[in-house]
Amino acid sequence: MTAPVRVRFAPSPTGHLHVGGARTALFNWLFARHNGGTFILRIEDTDAERSKDVYTQAILDGLRWLGIDWDEGPDKDGGHGPYYQTQRLHLYRSAVEQLLREGKVYHCFCSPETLSAMREEQMARKEDPKYDGRCSCLSREEVEKRIAAGEKFTLRLRVAAGENVAWNDLTKGELSFGSHLLDDLVVVKSDGFPTYNFAVVVDDSLMKITHVIRGEDHISNTPKQILIYRALGYPVPQFSHIPMILGSDRSRLSKRHGATSVIDYKEMGFEPEAFRNFLALLGWSPETGAEVLTQDEMFKLFTLDRVSSHGAIFNMEKLAWFNAEYIKKMDGATVLNRCRPWLEKLPGFPGEYDAARLEKMVGLYRERMKTFNEIESQIGWFFAEPAEFDAKGMEKAAKIADRAVLLTELIARLEAQADFSEIPLEALIRGFAEEKGRKVGDIIHLCRLGLSGRTATPGLFESMAVLGKPSSIRRLKTFVTRI
RNA sequence: GGCCCCAUGGUGUAACCGGCUAACACGCAGCCCUCUCAAGGCUGAGAGCGGGGGUUCGAGUCCCCCUGGGGCUACCA
Numbered sequence: 246m247t248a249p250v251r252v253r254f255a256p257s258p259t260g261h262l263h264v265g266g267a268r269t270a271l272f273n274w275l276f277a278r279h280n281g282g283t284f285i286l287r288i289e290d291t292d293a294e295r296s297k298d299v300y301t302q303a304i305l306d307g308l309r310w311l312g313i314d315w316d317e318g319p320d321k322d323g324g325h326g327p328y329y330q331t332q333r334l335h336l337y338r339s340a341v342e343q344l345l346r347e348g349k350v351y352h353c354f355c356s357p358e359t360l361s362a363m364r365e366e367q368m369a370r371k372e373d374p375k376y377d378g379r380c381s382c383l384s385r386e387e388v389e390k391r392i393a394a395g396e397k398f399t400l401r402l403r404v405a406a407g408e409n410v411a412w413n414d415l416t417k418g419e420l421s422f423g424s425h426l427l428d429d430l431v432v433v434k435s436d437g438f439p440t441y442n443f444a445v446v447v448d449d450s451l452m453k454i455t456h457v458i459r460g461e462d463h464i465s466n467t468p469k470q471i472l473i474y475r476a477l478g479y480p481v482p483q484f485s486h487i488p489m490i491l492g493s494d495r496s497r498l499s500k501r502h503g504a505t506s507v508i509d510y511k512e513m514g515f516e517p518e519a520f521r522n523f524l525a526l527l528g529w530s531p532e533t534g535a536e537v538l539t540q541d542e543m544f545k546l547f548t549l550d551r552v553s554s555h556g557a558i559f560n561m562e563k564l565a566w567f568n569a570e571y572i573k574k575m576d577g578a579t580v581l582n583r584c585r586p587w588l589e590k591l592p593g594f595p596g597e598y599d600a601a602r603l604e605k606m607v608g609l610y611r612e613r614m615k616t617f618n619e620i621e622s623q624i625g626w627f628f629a630e631p632a633e634f635d636a637k638g639m640e641k642a643a644k645i646a647d648r649a650v651l652l653t654e655l656i657a658r659l660e661a662q663a664d665f666s667e668i669p670l671e672a673l674i675r676g677f678a679e680e681k682g683r684k685v686g687d688i689i690h691l692c693r694l695g696l697s698g699r700t701a702t703p704g705l706f707e708s709m710a711v712l713g714k715p716s717s718i719r720r721l722k723t724f725v726t727r728i
Numbered sequence: 729g730g731c732c733c734c735a736u737g738g739u740g741u742a743a744c745c746g747g748c749u750a751a752c753a754c755g756c757a758g759c760c761c762u763c764u765c766a767a768g769g770c771u772g773a774g775a776g777c778g779g780g781g782g783u784u785c786g787a788g789u790c791c792c793c794c795u796g797g798g799g800c801u802a803c804c805a
Contacts, residue, residue: 257805292805357803364802373730374801399803417733426731426801434803441805464732465800488734488798495797523740526753530741536753553741555734556798563740563754573767612767623765638764674763689763701765 250282251455254308254315255445257289258300261506262307264498264559265460265490268524272487273458274313275525275547285452286318288329289445291438307507311521312540317452325452330444337439340447340477341400341432349476350432352388352398353380375428376401400433402476410468415456415485415549422468430469442469450479458549461486485549488528491556498559514617515564516583519571523564527557537570565615572611577604580611587621593628597713606711609703627712630720631698634727638690638700642728645687652691652725656718665714671706695724 254270256262262270277284286308290296301319308315317323327333344350353376355363364374381403383391392398404427411421432443439447445466449457464486474481492502504510510520522538530553531538531546538546572580581604588594588603595603606627610620642648655677659665662673674692678685689705696717702708709717 255805259805289805295804353803355803360803368729371729397803420732422731431803436803438803440803445805460799461733462799466805486733491798493739497798526740528740532742532744534742534752536740557741558739560739560754566754569767610766613765684763686763693764699764703765705763 248453248455250277250280251285251453252277252282252458253285253287253449253452253454255287255289255448256304257292257295258297258304259292259295260300260303261508262304263505264507264524266304267307267311267313267507268490268527269458269460269487270308270313271311271521271524272529272547272549272552274315275543276456276458276549277316278544279547282455283316283323284314285323285325285454286315286328287448287452288319289441291330291441291444293331303508310511310517311507312517313521330448333444333448334438336451337433337444337447340443341439344402344432344476345400347476348403350400350402351381351429352383352392353401353429353431354383354391354396354398355380356397373426375426378429381429397435399431399435401429402432402472404429404472408472410471412467412471412481412484414464415458415483416488416552417461417464417486417554420464420467422465427468427472430472432473442466443473446470446473446477446479449482450474450477454482456483456485458485458487461488485552487552488554489556490527491558493558495556495558502559503561510564512618514583514587514619515568516571516575516617519568520564522571523567527559528553537567569612569615572614572617575611577608577611580604581607583617584620587618588624590621591625591628593625596628598627602711602713609707609711613703626697626699626702630716630723631696634694634698634724635700638694639728642691642694645691648691648728649725651681651683651688652695652721652728655688655692656721656725659714659718659721662714665710665717667706667710670709674706691728692721695728696720 252273254266254273256266256270274284276282286305288301288304290301305319315321317325317328319328322328341350355376360376363377367374380401407423408427409421409423410427411419414420430442431440433439448454467484467486471481490498492498494502498505504513507520511517518540522536522543525538525543525547526536529547529551531542532551533546535542575583581600584607588607598606606624607620610623613623614620645651655674658673658677662669674688675685678688690700692709693702693705694700696702696705696709696712712720
């Protein structure tokens, strides 16, 4: 029987949750859920300079927005905590003590200046820059003397020459590195803090992580970490390095390609499920070939062997398409709710409209928007009478003979119309056009322009029904004086 | 520079352990529907699988080389 699956997402709280991190979290989450395992959230906040509490919060908020829930983490103790690295310092310390006791780690007194000078010399000689191990043979007495003298030091892992490091990556296949290019890596910094690679190994081991799923930018960290696992005598987990998310020029996605924070997409009017669905398909595809997937379908279908091995460009159009697909399937009340933040910015909102009418109104745009923020630039005319009329529309209107007379007569008919709902309105206007020997289109376009100031809106009759009789007539009367 | 990863239309992917007239989706174009805009329906353009060598009856699929792109090269995570 194999150990129960335990995976983790381990962000540094140095910024908002970004797209790449979100997808790493997503893949870990999907993998855990597919296997009935545990998904853990760990905050890697050992960089005191850049780590901020607000960012921890922002990352949690981002994950929550996406609907990615964790089983263990900062706010959810699962018996493997604490879940902040800064609260785990004692654990790293005891791991280091073990290595020290076993002589697997040694004191290095080389200053950063010495090290960079060494690096430059090696580069000049066209050698690979690496630590030359000069402190590895210091006598016990000398080490103690220099520590007593207050000299600063780091702790380095002894890496045996010629040791080969290989693993079978779950998405990349067989990967191996010769350790001739691995030097004696620093495990504890001179300020006493563990290095990233060391802390990660200690944490992943203690948290019983079975599968490390992370971005492929970590491939070259992996041999170093495996060396640390070996030194510590811990079992090595499985690794899966997933491809990067790229910008349109195929370089790593960054601010200059557009929004990189997940939360920006919320503000642009994306539905979290749609965004998450899109993200899941970036570098992964289910065997069914389906694209729009429910959460349960993703859980069922997600496997690492179907993760592709090359980077994927983040494509806004496709994202927008996913979003539109989700909007189409939403119920009216939800669409209204999602649009609310933008509706509230509109002058005159909500006017005389009650919730039911607002829902109908927004419903008119359901298939006309890809993101919720688009509502803001489209729907305003329902709340405020048009101050001006589309110039192109006016040009066309000017070609209609006797337009003012025609419209005045139509207004009279509308005033006499008791049932101001879609079907009767359509009958009335079509009948009117026929009676007058006019093209329905002309009448409709004229009305649309008069009511909204626009040449493009949802269907006229349904729009008028929502607008209501008094407002419709008032607007058309104003319009008669302008044409 | 060194090490590592990757390479199917503009984009995301599919093509089971080699048999394809290379599939799907987004986007794009055209047509239909139609009161406009969308949505929807239909049709189409777009890759012969980065290039070159092998292996094989047969290669997008296996091997080698090259090219291109990306990542990593810290007492940062």
